[in-house]
Each structure stands twice: as structure tokens, then as C-alpha cells.
Amino acid sequence: MDITLLLTSTVTLASGIPLTLLLTAASLLAGLVLAVPLAFMRASSRKWLSLPVLAYTYGFRGTPLLVQLFIIYYGLGQIGIIRSSVLWVLLRDPFWCCLLAFSLNSAAYTTEIFRGGIQAVATGLVEAAQAVGMSPLQIKRRIIFPIAFRSVLPSYANEVISLVKATSLASTVTLLEITGLSRKLVSETFAPYEIFIAAGVLYLGLTFLLTGFFHALEGRLNAAPRAKTPLGRVALQQVAHEQ
Amino acid sequence: MRRHLTCAVTAFLFVAGLAHAEERTAITIASEGASPPWDYIDENGALVGFDIDVGNELCARMKLQCTFVAQDWDGIIPSLLVKKYDAIIAGMSITEKRKKSISFSVPYAVAPNQIVMRRALDLPPSDIEAKLNLTDIDATKKETIEKLRQSLTGKTLGVLRSSNSEAVVQELFGDIAEVRSYDSQENLKLDLTSERIDGGLGDYLQWKQFLGTPEGKAVKFFGPQLSGGTWGPGVGVGLRKEDADLVGNFDKAIEAAVKDGALAKISQKWFGQDISPQLAK
Numbered sequence: 274m275d276i277t278l279l280l281t282s283t284v285t286l287a288s289g290i291p292l293t294l295l296l297t298a299a300s301l302l303a304g305l306v307l308a309v310p311l312a313f314m315r316a317s318s319r320k321w322l323s324l325p326v327l328a329y330t331y332g333f334r335g336t337p338l339l340v341q342l343f344i345i346y347y348g349l350g351q352i353g354i355i356r357s358s359v360l361w362v363l364l365r366d367p368f369w370c371c372l373l374a375f376s377l378n379s380a381a382y383t384t385e386i387f388r389g390g391i392q393a394v395a396t397g398l399v400e401a402a403q404a405v406g407m408s409p410l411q412i413k414r415r416i417i418f419p420i421a422f423r424s425v426l427p428s429y430a431n432e433v434i435s436l437v438k439a440t441s442l443a444s445t446v447t448l449l450e451i452t453g454l455s456r457k458l459v460s461e462t463f464a465p466y467e468i469f470i471a472a473g474v475l476y477l478g479l480t481f482l483l484t485g486f487f488h489a490l491e492g493r494l495n496a497a498p499r500a501k502t503p504l505g506r507v508a509l510q511q512v513a514h515e516q
Numbered sequence: 517m518r519r520h521l522t523c524a525v526t527a528f529l530f531v532a533g534l535a536h537a538e539e540r541t542a543i544t545i546a547s548e549g550a551s552p553p554w555d556y557i558d559e560n561g562a563l564v565g566f567d568i569d570v571g572n573e574l575c576a577r578m579k580l581q582c583t584f585v586a587q588d589w590d591g592i593i594p595s596l597l598v599k600k601y602d603a604i605i606a607g608m609s610i611t612e613k614r615k616k617s618i619s620f621s622v623p624y625a626v627a628p629n630q631i632v633m634r635r636a637l638d639l640p641p642s643d644i645e646a647k648l649n650l651t652d653i654d655a656t657k658k659e660t661i662e663k664l665r666q667s668l669t670g671k672t673l674g675v676l677r678s679s680n681s682e683a684v685v686q687e688l689f690g691d692i693a694e695v696r697s698y699d700s701q702e703n704l705k706l707d708l709t710s711e712r713i714d715g716g717l718g719d720y721l722q723w724k725q726f727l728g729t730p731e732g733k734a735v736k737f738f739g740p741q742l743s744g745g746t747w748g749p750g751v752g753v754g755l756r757k758e759d760a761d762l763v764g765n766f767d768k769a770i771e772a773a774v775k776d777g778a779l780a781k782i783s784q785k786w787f788g789q790d791i792s793p794q795l796a797k
Contacts, residue, residue, distance in 0.1 A: 350706065447696040456590055459590065459594065
């Protein structure tokens with residue numbers, strides 16, 4: 274193995290990190306925005322609300338992301354009506370096609386993750402909230418969502434990490450993120466071993482940072498309430514007393 | 517147990533070594549399978565095309581049993597190096613850069629390359645019969661290239677990843693046009709049809725076939741036929757450097773097939789014209 278090549282290619286591939294991160298962050302954000310309302314619809318006991326969402330998550334979770342990306346990128350491009358519509362301004366660009374595919378896919382998984390969390394919230398808590406006169410929307414915002422979010426955080430972190438790696442599929446539609454750059458480098462050097470190891474190391478680094486972030490977030494959200502203010506006040510009082 | 521295993525492995529290596537020292541009786545050849553009419557997968561899933569016929573012709577002359585496998589273009593040289601197969605017959609040009617990693621036979625075909633652009637762009641008319649050899653660029657050639665650069669400024673051009681066309685486009689137009697690299701020529705054509713890209717550079721003969729299809733109606737040749745430079749002397753069989761015997765055998769077989777017109781015949785069948793090389797002097 275050529276260590277020099279490994280190091281130089283790591284540096285070259287690092288220039289693909291911004292695009293990988295941009296794709297991940299943007300799809301995550303779009304996925305999250307879509308998933309929260311969809312998850313409430315999916316958890317609803319009303320069939321006309323939950324069934325369409327079920328069909329959506331079923332479709333997107335049941336087919337490979339690569340196939341979804343190809344349908345959006347190559348498939349939609351074949352349809353004349355779409356090519357002459359306003360949509361084509363975005364769909365013409367490989368970046369937006371990837372973003373669309375990744376967001377829809379991520380939203381489907383996130384919806385199901387959140388649905389599980391929402392249904393796991395104890396009924397007693399919801400009843401208590403109703404008893405103090407909160408509106409349904411208030412209950413969702415103040416009680417159900419925060420509790421559900423905490424309980425699904427580990428699964429959601431999994432989804433985020435999957436998405437980081439899934440962005441490598443963007444290389445199949447000419448985008449030069451980490452994997453796209455590595456394929457380009459391999460074709461220039463004919464040394465797939467060193468270069469794909471370098472790419473793997475970069476993904477591992479990104480995943481390491483994300484795991485750390487979610488671990489910290491979990492610790493913060495799930496820790497027993499520290500009751501900062503009362504304790505602080507007590508401490509101050511004590512100090513005052515000693516003086 | 518472990519001892520038995522070691523014995524078995526040693527015995528296997530020994531036998532394998534012996535087998536290698538003996539005459540070859542069969543080889544595996546890789547082709548890309550996505551560049552008609554050079555090589556492509558037909559409706560029955562079989563690998564067919566000019567390259568496959570050439571391979572079978574040469575194997576018959578070398579008295580070797582040949583099996584063809586399809587391999588994506590950007591992994592075609594690395595896989596040869598790790599012995600997934602023994603030869604590449606995939607319309608691959610003999611270039612200095614590739615020669616650093618692999619050996620080549622003498623050329624079995626000489627084919628030009630050309631730019632195609634979408635008709636709807638209304639580019640100024642250009643002489644598509646002209647020929648431009650990119651070796652030793654002089655003042656006149658520079659002028660032709662400058663004209664091309666003016667027409668292509670701001671356009672998006674597609675090329676096959678890790679092809680010579682990619683290198684040439686990057687070198688000549690990389691600063692004035694957006695270059696997109698595709699994993700296969702087929703995907704490039706799809707994006708050309710759907711107007712994601714404005715044009716592309718690639719092998720003249722496969723463009724010619726594409727332009728004859730309904731999808732290809734929307735594009736036309738643009739600028740002179742390009743050859744030389746990065747493309748080198750022609751299209752050859754790619755082989756591992758250590759397989760000097762195979763290189764020698766392929767050279768002999770190609771020379772014989774050029775001499776008796778067998779290659780010209782295969783070329784007529786697939787391209788409707790003779791692209792077999794002039795005999796090496």
C-alpha cells in the first residue's frame with residue numbers, strides 16, 4: 274500500500290466534504306420538516322389521515338434509494354411535460370434531484386421513527402394535559418413532541434448516520450462529493466485501494482463527529498432535571514449566610 | 517488441523533504455480549458493454565459488438581478459449597491489475613498514461629472522436645468533415661481550437677469518466693465550459709436527450725450510431741474530427757505488464773487479422789466502414 278498516495282488523496286477528497294455535508298444537512302432538514310406532521314398523521318386513529326402516509330412510507334422504505342434517485346434523475350428527465358415545466362429549472366440540476374430523492378427517502382424513515390415515539394407517549398400524560406385544558410395542538414407541541422423526540426433520539430441518530438453514507442449515491446449522477454471525487458481519482462491513478470480507504474476514513478470521521486454530537490444531545494435531554502435555579506439560589510443564600 | 521490446512525494450501529499453491537507455467541488454454545476478456553456498436557448488452561442480455569467479434573476472432577487465431585465479462589469503465593483497469601480477467605477489449609485507446617499501469621497490443625482499430633451539440637442551441641455552422649490531430653499543436657490548429665472555445669463558452673459538456681475525451685475536454689475547454697463526467701456513455705446520452713447537458717465529446721462511431729436513432733435527432737456533430745494527442749495511436753487490447761506472452765500473441769494475431777482482412781470485415785459489419793489500422797511498418 275502506498276501511504277503517500279493515501280495521505281495526498283485524503284487531502285484531495287476532503288474538498289468533497291462540504292458537498293457531502295450540504296447534501297446531508299439540507300436533506301435532513303427537509304426530511305424533518307416533512308416528517309413531523311406526517312408522523313402525527315401516521316399516528317392518528319383516523320384512517321383517511323394515516324393511510325396515505327402509510328402508502329408513502331411503504332413506497333419509499335420498500336424501494337432502494339438508488340432506484341428512487343434514478344427514477345427522479347433519469348426517469349423524470351424523459352417526460353416532455355416535466356421538461357417544459359417550471360419544475361425542470363430544479364430537476365435539470367443533479368444537485369436538486371439528489372436533494373429531492375434524499376429528502377423524500379429520509380422523511381419516510383423519520384416519519385416511521387417519530388410515529389413510534391408518538392405512540393409510545395403514555396396516555397396518562399396526554400390525559401393530564403387535557404385535564405388542565407390544553408388544546409390538541411398545545412398537547413402535541415408541549416407534551417407529545419418533546420417526549421417522543423427524546424425517546425426516538427437514538428433511532429434518529431441512526432437515520433442521520435445512514436443519510437451521510439447514502440449521499441455517496443450522488444456520485445452516480447455526476448456530483449463530485451467524497452465518493453464522486455474518489456471515483457474520479459481512481460480513474461486517474463488506477464489505485465482504488467488507497468483512494469477508497471481514504472474515502473472510508475473521511476466518512477468514518479464524519480460519522481464519529483455526528484455520533485459524538487448525538488451522544489451529547491442525548492445526555493443533555495435525558496439527564497434528570499438538574500433544577501438549576503433552586504440549587505443556585507440555595508448556594509447563594511448559604512454564601513450570604515456565612516458572610 | 518491447522519497443519520493439514522497449511523499442507524493443503526501449499527499443495528494448492530504448488531499446483532496453481534505449475535498450471536501457470538504451462539501453456540494457457542483459456543483467458544477471460546473484459547468489455548464495457550455500454551458503448552454500442554463497440555460493445556453493448558443486447559436484448560437477450562448477451563455481450564455483443566465490434567469488440568466481442570474482434571476478441572473471438574483473435575482468440576480463434578491464438579487457439580485460446582475466451583470468455584467475455586462486462587465491467588464498468590472506471591474500474592476496468594484496476595480489475596485487470598487484480599486479475600479479475602486477463603485482457604481488456606473495450607475500444608480502449610493506447611495512451612501514455614495507461615501504459616504506466618498496463619501493456620497494450622498493437623492497435624486493432626483507429627477511430628476518431630468528435631463533439632456533438634444539441635441542435636436547439638443554434639451554434640454557428642462548423643466543418644464537421646475537417647480533421648484535427650491534437651499532436652504537435654501549431655498556429656493553425658490553435659486557431660481552430662480558439663474558435664471551438666468561443667462557441668462552447670458557458671456550455672455544459674458531458675464525457676465518459678476516466679476516458680481520454682474527459683482529459684481532452686478538461687484540457688481544451690475545462691476553464692470555459694462546465695464538464696460533467698458520466699459512468700457510462702448510455703447515461704450521458706440520456707442526459708443529452710433530456711437537455712441537462714448541451715453536448716459531449718466521445719468516440720465518433722458511437723455518436724454516428726446514436727445520431728441515427730430517434731433520440732439522437734436532437735443533436736448534431738460539431739467541429740472537426742479529433743484524434744492524436746491524448747488519444748495516442750489507436751485502440752488496442754489492454755493486458756497486464758507481466759503477461760508478455762499474451763502481448764506477443766495478441767500482436768501476432770492482430771497483425772494476421774489485419775493482413776487477411778478479417779478485422780476490416782468485422783469493422784464493416786458493425787460500423788459500415790473500415791477502421792482497421794494500417795499495417796505497422
